[in-house]
Structures are given as C-alpha cells and as structure tokens.
Amino acid sequence: MNLHASFTYRKVVDRGMAVVCAVFFALAFIPLLSVLWLVISKGAAGLSWAFFTQLPKPVGEVGGGIGNALVGTLFMVALACLIGLPLGVGAGVFLAEKGDGTIGNTVRFMAEVLSGVPSIVVGIVAYALVVVPMGHFSALAGAVALSILMIPTLARATEELVRLVPGSLREASLALGVPHWKTSLRVVIRTAMSGIVTACLLAVARAAGETAPLLFTALNNQYWNTDPRAPTASLTVAIFNYAISPYDDWHAKAWTASLVLLIVVGLLNIASRVLTRNRLKGAR
Amino acid sequence: MENGRPGAENLGDRAFNGILWVLGIMILVVAGLIVLNLALVARPLAKDHSIWGFITQTRWDPVEDHFGALTFLYGTLVTAAISIALAVPVAIGLSLFITQFAPTKLGRVLTIPVELLAAIPSVVYGLWGLFIVVPWLRESIEPWLGKYFGWIPLFQGPPIGLGYLASGMILAVMILPTIVSVSVEVMKTTPETNREAALALGATKWEAVMMAVIPYSRAGIVGAVLLGLGRALGETMAVTMVIGNTPQISASLFAAGYSLPAVIANEFAEATSNVHVGALAGLGLILFATTFLLNAGARVLVTAVQKGPSRVRG
Numbered sequence: 001m002n003l004h005a006s007f008t009y010r011k012v013v014d015r016g017m018a019v020v021c022a023v024f025f026a027l028a029f030i031p032l033l034s035v036l037w038l039v040i041s042k043g044a045a046g047l048s049w050a051f052f053t054q055l056p057k058p059v060g061e062v063g064g065g066i067g068n069a070l071v072g073t074l075f076m077v078a079l080a081c082l083i084g085l086p087l088g089v090g091a092g093v094f095l096a097e098k099g100d101g102t103i104g105n106t107v108r109f110m111a112e113v114l115s116g117v118p119s120i121v122v123g124i125v126a127y128a129l130v131v132v133p134m135g136h137f138s139a140l141a142g143a144v145a146l147s148i149l150m151i152p153t154l155a156r157a158t159e160e161l162v163r164l165v166p167g168s169l170r171e172a173s174l175a176l177g178v179p180h181w182k183t184s185l186r187v188v189i190r191t192a193m194s195g196i197v198t199a200c201l202l203a204v205a206r207a208a209g210e211t212a213p214l215l216f217t218a219l220n221n222q223y224w225n226t227d228p229r230a231p232t233a234s235l236t237v238a239i240f241n242y243a244i245s246p247y248d249d250w251h252a253k254a255w256t257a258s259l260v261l262l263i264v265v266g267l268l269n270i271a272s273r274v275l276t277r278n279r280l281k282g283a284r
Numbered sequence: 285m286e287n288g289r290p291g292a293e294n295l296g297d298r299a300f301n302g303i304l305w306v307l308g309i310m311i312l313v314v315a316g317l318i319v320l321n322l323a324l325v326a327r328p329l330a331k332d333h334s335i336w337g338f339i340t341q342t343r344w345d346p347v348e349d350h351f352g353a354l355t356f357l358y359g360t361l362v363t364a365a366i367s368i369a370l371a372v373p374v375a376i377g378l379s380l381f382i383t384q385f386a387p388t389k390l391g392r393v394l395t396i397p398v399e400l401l402a403a404i405p406s407v408v409y410g411l412w413g414l415f416i417v418v419p420w421l422r423e424s425i426e427p428w429l430g431k432y433f434g435w436i437p438l439f440q441g442p443p444i445g446l447g448y449l450a451s452g453m454i455l456a457v458m459i460l461p462t463i464v465s466v467s468v469e470v471m472k473t474t475p476e477t478n479r480e481a482a483l484a485l486g487a488t489k490w491e492a493v494m495m496a497v498i499p500y501s502r503a504g505i506v507g508a509v510l511l512g513l514g515r516a517l518g519e520t521m522a523v524t525m526v527i528g529n530t531p532q533i534s535a536s537l538f539a540a541g542y543s544l545p546a547v548i549a550n551e552f553a554e555a556t557s558n559v560h561v562g563a564l565a566g567l568g569l570i571l572f573a574t575t576f577l578l579n580a581g582a583r584v585l586v587t588a589v590q591k592g593p594s595r596v597r598g
Contacts, residue, residue, distance in 0.1 A: 014488035018385045024377030025394065028464075031457040032401050035412045087310055094308030098301070107311045109583065114315055116511065116579035117572060118518025120545045121322070124552070124568045128321035137553075151314060181300030209405025212520035212545065216553040236407045236521075243411045243525060251415065258408045269403055 036262075043259030046252050052260075055223060056238075059247055066257050068224050069238040073264075075226055076142045076218060076234060077207050084147030084154065084207075085200055091151065092158020092196075097184060099159065108159070114152040122148045123213030131217060139225065139232035142218030146207040154203045161195035162188060198272040205268035209261065211236035235261050322569045329562030338566060344531055344547075346555070351563035353570065355531045359448065359541035363523060364516040366452025366537065367459055372509055374456075375463035382464075383471040384493050395468065402461035410525035413454040418445035418526055421453075426538050441536040446528035449537040454522045459512035466511055466582075470504025470589045471497055500589070507585030514578040518571055520545035544571050 050065050057064030095108055126145035131137055165188050173183040189196070211234075219231040220241065235257055242254035329338070333351060341352025378398070382391045422445030429439045474497045482492040498505075528540025529550060544567045555561045 010488050010491065014490040017490040017493075018381075021377040021381035021385055024374045025381050027374055028378055028401070028460055029397060032397055032404075034416065035404060035408065038412060038416060039408065087307060090304070090307030091311050094304040098304055098308065104308070107308050109580070110315050111311050112583050113576055113579045114311070114318070116514045116518075116575055116582075117318065118520065118545060118575055120518065120520040120548050121568045121572045121575075122318070124325060124548070124565050125318050125321045127552070128325045128565075129317065132325075148314060148318075152311065155311060179294045179296055181294070181296045184300065205403065209403075209407070211405070211407040212549055215549050219553060236405060239407045239411060240521060240525070243407075243414055254411055258411055261405060262408065265403055265405060269399075 039255060039258050039262055042252070042255035043257075046256030047259070051256060056253075059245075059250070062249070066233075066235065066238050066253070066260070068221065069233040069235045069257070070260065072139070072218070072221065072225060072232040073208055073235040076139050076146060076214070076232060077204055079139065079143035079228060080146035080150060080207050081200075081204060082147075083143065084150030084203070087147070088151040088154025088203065089158050089196055089200070091155035093162055093184070093189060095155060095159035096162035097188075108156070111152040111155045115156065118212075119145075119149055119210055120212040123215065123217055126213060126217045134229070137217060137219035137231040138229050139218050140228040142214045142232060142234070143228070145213035145217050146210060149210060149213065150203045150207055153206070154199055157199035157202075158192075158196055161192045161199065164195070165191045194275050198275045201268050201272040201275070205265045205272075208268070209236060209265055211240055215240075235264075318572065322565055322572060325565035326562050326569055328558040329566045331559070333563075333566075338563075339570070342531075342533065344563075346551070346557070346560045346563075349557060349559045351559070351566070353544070353563075353567055355533055356542050356544045356547050356567065357570070358533045359527060359543040360517055360545075362448050362537070362541065363451040363455055363527065363543060364513060366448060367455035367516045368509065368513055370453065370456035371460050371463060371512060375460050375508075375512070376467060376505065378460075379464050379467040379471055380493060380497075382468055384489065384497065395465070398461045398464050401457065402465070406458065406519060406521040407525075409454055409458055410522040413450060413522055413526040417453060418450050421445045421450055425449075430538070437535045438537050441534070441538045443538055444528070444540060446526055447538055447540045448527065450526040451523045451541075451543070452537070454526060455516045455519055458519060458522060459515045462515050463508045463512040466508035466586060467501070467505045470501040470508065470586060473504070473590050473592065474500040475592075503585045504589030507582040507589070510578045510582035510585070514575040514582070517578070518545060518575050520549050524549045 048065075050063060051067075052065060052070060053067045054063070054065035055068055056066060091107070091111065095104060095111070098104055099108055122145050125148065126141050130141035130144050134141070169191060170183055170188055173187040174180070178187070214234050214237050218234060218237070220237055221231045221233045225232045239254050239257045239261065242250040242257065245251070329351065332349075338351060339353050339357060342354045343350055343352050344355065345351070382394050386394060422443050426439075426443030426445065426449070430441075430443060433439045478496040478500060479492050482496045483489075487495060523543050524546040527543055527546055529542055529546060530540040531542045532539065534541070548564050548567055552561070552564050555564060
C-alpha cells in the first residue's frame with residue numbers, strides 16, 4: 001500500500017482488489033455447484049421405489065436397494081438423539097444460566113475445543129466405551145459416537161440462543177414471584193425453544209452425514225436391523241463402500257445414495273431455516 | 285436466594301440447579317472420557333514403542349507388530365499444507381467481499397452458499413473427489429503442471445490423479461466454510477468508526493480495509509485459519525477416498541500417500557492384535573492432541589478479537 005502514489009493508481013488498486021475478492025467468491029462457488037449438479041445428475045437415474053425398500057443385491061445382480069442402510073441411519077441417529085440432545089441442550093442451558101464463573105468458562109472452552117475433535121477419534125472412543133465391553137460391533141456404539149459429536153456443538157448453540165432471551169422477561173417473571181427454576185423452564189427456555197429446535201435439527205443433519213466414526217463402531221450389515229446390539233448398515237458407510245468398489249453398477253448406487261443423503265440433510269437444513277425465519281417474525 | 289425468605293431456598297430451585305450443574309459438568313466428563321479411553325486403547329503400544337520412536341519411524345508392519353507413524357504424519361501435514369495454501373487466500377478474499385465490498389443485504393445472502401458448502405457430508409465430497417477431481421487432475425492439471433513446472437520436485441512424476449494434490453484440493457473446499465464463517469465474524473467486530481476514520485482521511489475502500497479492518501481482526505483471522513487447519517488434519521473420509529492409501533513418503537505432490545485418519549479408517553475394524561489397535565489409537569491420540577491445541581489456540585485468538593482490545597473499547 002503506497003499512499004504517496006497517484007490517486008488514479010490508488011483507485012485502480014482499490015477497484016482491482018474488489019474484483020479479486022469477487023472472483024474468489026465465484027471460485028468458491030464452482031465446487032458447490034459442481035458437487036450439487038453431479039450428485040443430482042448422476043444420482044437421479046437410480047432413484048426408484050426399490051432403491052428405498054430393498055436390500056442390497058450381490059455384485060452382478062441388477063437392482064437391489066439401500067433400504068437397510070436408510071433404516072440403519074435413521075435408527076442410529078434416533079438413538080444418538082436420545083443421548084445427545086438432552087445432554088447437549090442441558091449443558092447449553094447450564095452455560096447460559098450458570099456459566100459465568102470459572103467452572104462455566106472451563107466448560108464453555110471445553111465445549112468449543114471438543115467441537116473440533118476429528119470424528120474418527122470419537123469413533124475410537126466409542127469403540128473403547130461400547131464395542132470392547134460388548135465384544136462386538138453394534139448400532140449402539142455408532143449412536144454413542146454420534147452423540148458425543150453432537151453434544152459440544154449443540155451446547156454452544158443452545159447457550160447462545162438462551163442468552164438471546166431478554167433479561168427483562170426473566171425479571172418480569174421473577175417479580176411476579178415465580179421461582180427461578182420455573183422461570184427458567186417456562187419463560188426463558190420456552191422463549192428460546194424454537195431456536196433450540198433449529199439447533200437440534202442441524203445437529204441431527206450433521207450426525208446423519210457422519211461416516212468415519214461409524215466404520216468401526218456400527219460397522220455394516222447386509223440385512224435389516226433394528227437391534228441396538230447388532231452391527232448396522234448406514235447410508236454414509238454404504239456410499240463409502242460402493243464408491244471404493246471396482247464395479248460401475250455400485251458407483252452408480254453410490255451417487256444415488258449420495259443424492260438421498262443430500263436430500264435428507266437438505267430437508268433438515270431447510271426446516272431449520274424456516275423455523276428461524278418464523279422465530280424472527282414472531283419476535284418483531 | 286433473592287426470591288424468598290433467607291434460608292428458605294425453594295426445593296425446586298435446588299433440584300433444577302443440581303441438574304444443570306450435572307449437565308454442565310458432563311462436558312468435562314466427556315472430554316475426560318475421550319482422553320482416558322484413547323490412552324487405554326493405546327496402552328498396549330507403549331510396551332515396546334517409545335513415543336519418539338513411534339513418530340519418527342516409517343515402518344508400519346502389523347504382522348511383526350512394529351509401528352512407526354512418520355509416513356502418515358507426513359501425508360497429513362502435506363495435504364493440510366496444500367489445503368491451507370489454497371483455501372486461505374480464497375477464504376480471506378471471500379470474507380472481505382462479504383463484509384466490505386458487497387452491499388450489506390447481498391453480503392447476508394452470500395453467506396448461504398458458504399453454509400451449504402459446510403453442510404455437504406464429507407463422504408459426498410469424497411465421492412465427488414474420486415470420480416470428478418481425480419480424473420480432472422490426472423488428465424489436465426497434473427500434466428500441465430508437470431510440463432511447465434516440472435523442474436520443481438513438487439511437480440515431478442507420473443500424473444496418477446490420486447494423491448496429495450487431490451486430497452489437498454478437496455480439503456481446501458471443505459475447510460473454506462470454516463475459515464470464512466469465523467473470519468467474517470471477526471471482521472464484523474471491527475468498529476465502524478475505525479473504518480470511517482480511514483475513509484474520511486481520504487483512503488480508498490481497499491486502503492481502509494488494509495489500515496482498519498485487517499490490523500484489527502488479524503489475530504482472529506489467524507484463529508480462523510487454525511480452526512481450518514484443525515479440520516484439515518482430522519478430515520477422514522474425503523482423504524481416505526482420494527489420497528491413494530499408499531504408505532510412502534515422496535516429494536512429488538502427484539504421488540499417492542497415506543494420512544493419519546485414513547489409516548485409522550482403513551485398518552481399525554480389521555486390526556486383530558492389541559498392539560495394532562493400540563498403534564491406531566496412538567495415531568488417534570496424536571490427532572487429538574494436535575487438534576486440541578490448534579482449537580484451543582484458535583479460540584483464544586478469536587475470543588480476544590471479539591472482546592476487542594481495551595484501548596479501542598473506551
């Protein structure tokens with residue numbers, strides 16, 4: 001930056017840098033459009049009722065579906081929610097209500113740092129916690145891994161949402177003689193509720209897209225399974241296995257399964273956006 | 285409590301407080317569980333491997349129970365370095381565009397595609413990388429680089445597509461949203477008055493950015509990059525699918541390699557001996573420790589910027 005240069009030169013640099021920044025923006029767009037376009041164009045051909053309802057067929061046989069993987073993902077994510085949502089939201093409420101001391105700061109810092117721990121590492125932890133004591137791979141182990149991934153991000157999101165609730169609401173309730181706990185639950189948390197639901201939906205979307213922590217916890221399964229003690233197929237692991245296989249038919253299935261996964265994740269994201277918009281309208 | 289007679293604390297309050305504290309402490313328990321369990325699974329490794337030997341040797345031989353992690357460390361570091369080199373300029377330009385150059389309303393809309401990039405699952409990136417990016421690199425980019433920049437050792441060797449370069453490029457796309465969202469946030473904390481002061485003194489928009497925005501948010505941008513680096517180091521699926529999974533160290537970016545998370549993903553389920561599982565958990569510990577430190581550092585930097593220096597506050 002040379003402030004002694006002529007004004008024209010400085011103007012040119014200014015415009016030039018603005019253009020460079022805009023170009024970078026376009027550059028970031030290309031991969032997004034490419035991923036979306038390819039998943040849709042390559043995946044749509046394989047969509048059929050059978051794809052959602054049938055078991056995978058062995059190599060060489062035409063047809064078959066990923067029904068068991070879809071059910072497996074839904075089942076494990078649901079199990080993970082049972083553990084992860086209450087703990088994550090609860091920790092978030094703790095941070096918002098009691099989190100101003102040393103312990104609160106430590107918890108907040110930990111939650112932030114844990115949200116960056118690689119998911120594969122969490123997989124090893126779930127392996128040690130569930131697979132080793134049980135002696136075999138299981139849906140429960142996968143769900144534990146997913147829930148550990150959910151907790152820290154959900155806690156931070158919940159805290160911010162609860163803190164958004166105006167203090168005057170709480171004070172008004174307390175002034176009416178309502179006890180603290182009832183004020184927290186019925187006034188503060190209820191006001192933040194739609195935001196918390198949004199955060200939960202996003203956490204679910206993220207969990208549904210996780211692959212690495214499932215590889216050696218839930219493993220895989222060729223058949224239907226809704227037993228938490230048995231190994232379970234999942235959409236993401238199915239995509240991985242199909243993608244690295246040498247068969248063209250399986251590659252096509254990987255694209256179609258990716259399309260299904262993107263639709264699931266996309267719907268959850270859209271739902272969360274709609275909820276957020278309604279919340280903003282309500283606040284006005 | 286302030287809402288009752290002294291000493292007559294509401295029973296409901298006490299229960300509620302107790303539950304909240306337990307839930308909050310759970311986060312610390314989870315952190316403890318992660319460290320404890322990693323260490324427990326990794327323990328069989330410690331019997332005949334020193335930490336130093338583990339990270340400086342290259343021989344990874346599950347049959348003979350001899351484990352050295354250097355090859356994988358190298359692959360992880362190289363791919364992360366490529367991704368940072370590619371993603372950081374784009375991310376900073378993009379954040380500046382969103383916060384400084386684009387009109388406010390447009391800027392808000394422009395964050396949506398960035399969020400979309402973050403929402404795509406990594407296995408889908410892997411699939412895209414394997415069938416789109418890798419052939420593209422093999423057929424056009426790598427031959428081109430080899431032809432014109434082949435005198436640099438980085439760009440020598442046969443263009444096979446799979447390898448460090450492919451992994452680095454896909455990682456760059458994946459860490460971009462992380463870096464952008466955090467840098468946008470810290471750039472927004474720059475006091476409007478600082479920028480206006482620069483503009484009032486006759487600075488162009490770009491000069492105002494360089495004089496007011498960048499110096500104010502520099503530490504936070506570094507924090508954003510560290511967060512991105514942490515994500516690049518730990519990313520598993522996309523890298524496993526495109527790095528080639530070949531345990532070798534080579535100077536060429538075109539060569540196939542192997543990374544820490546990729547080994548864990550490929551070998552953990554089939555590892556039979558305790559020492560092998562231990563070695564993989566050892567790799568996990570290295571990953572955990574590195575990302576933990578990176579994230580902690582990043583958070584400190586970002587929080588410092590968001591709070592603002594005390595002299596600016598007054």
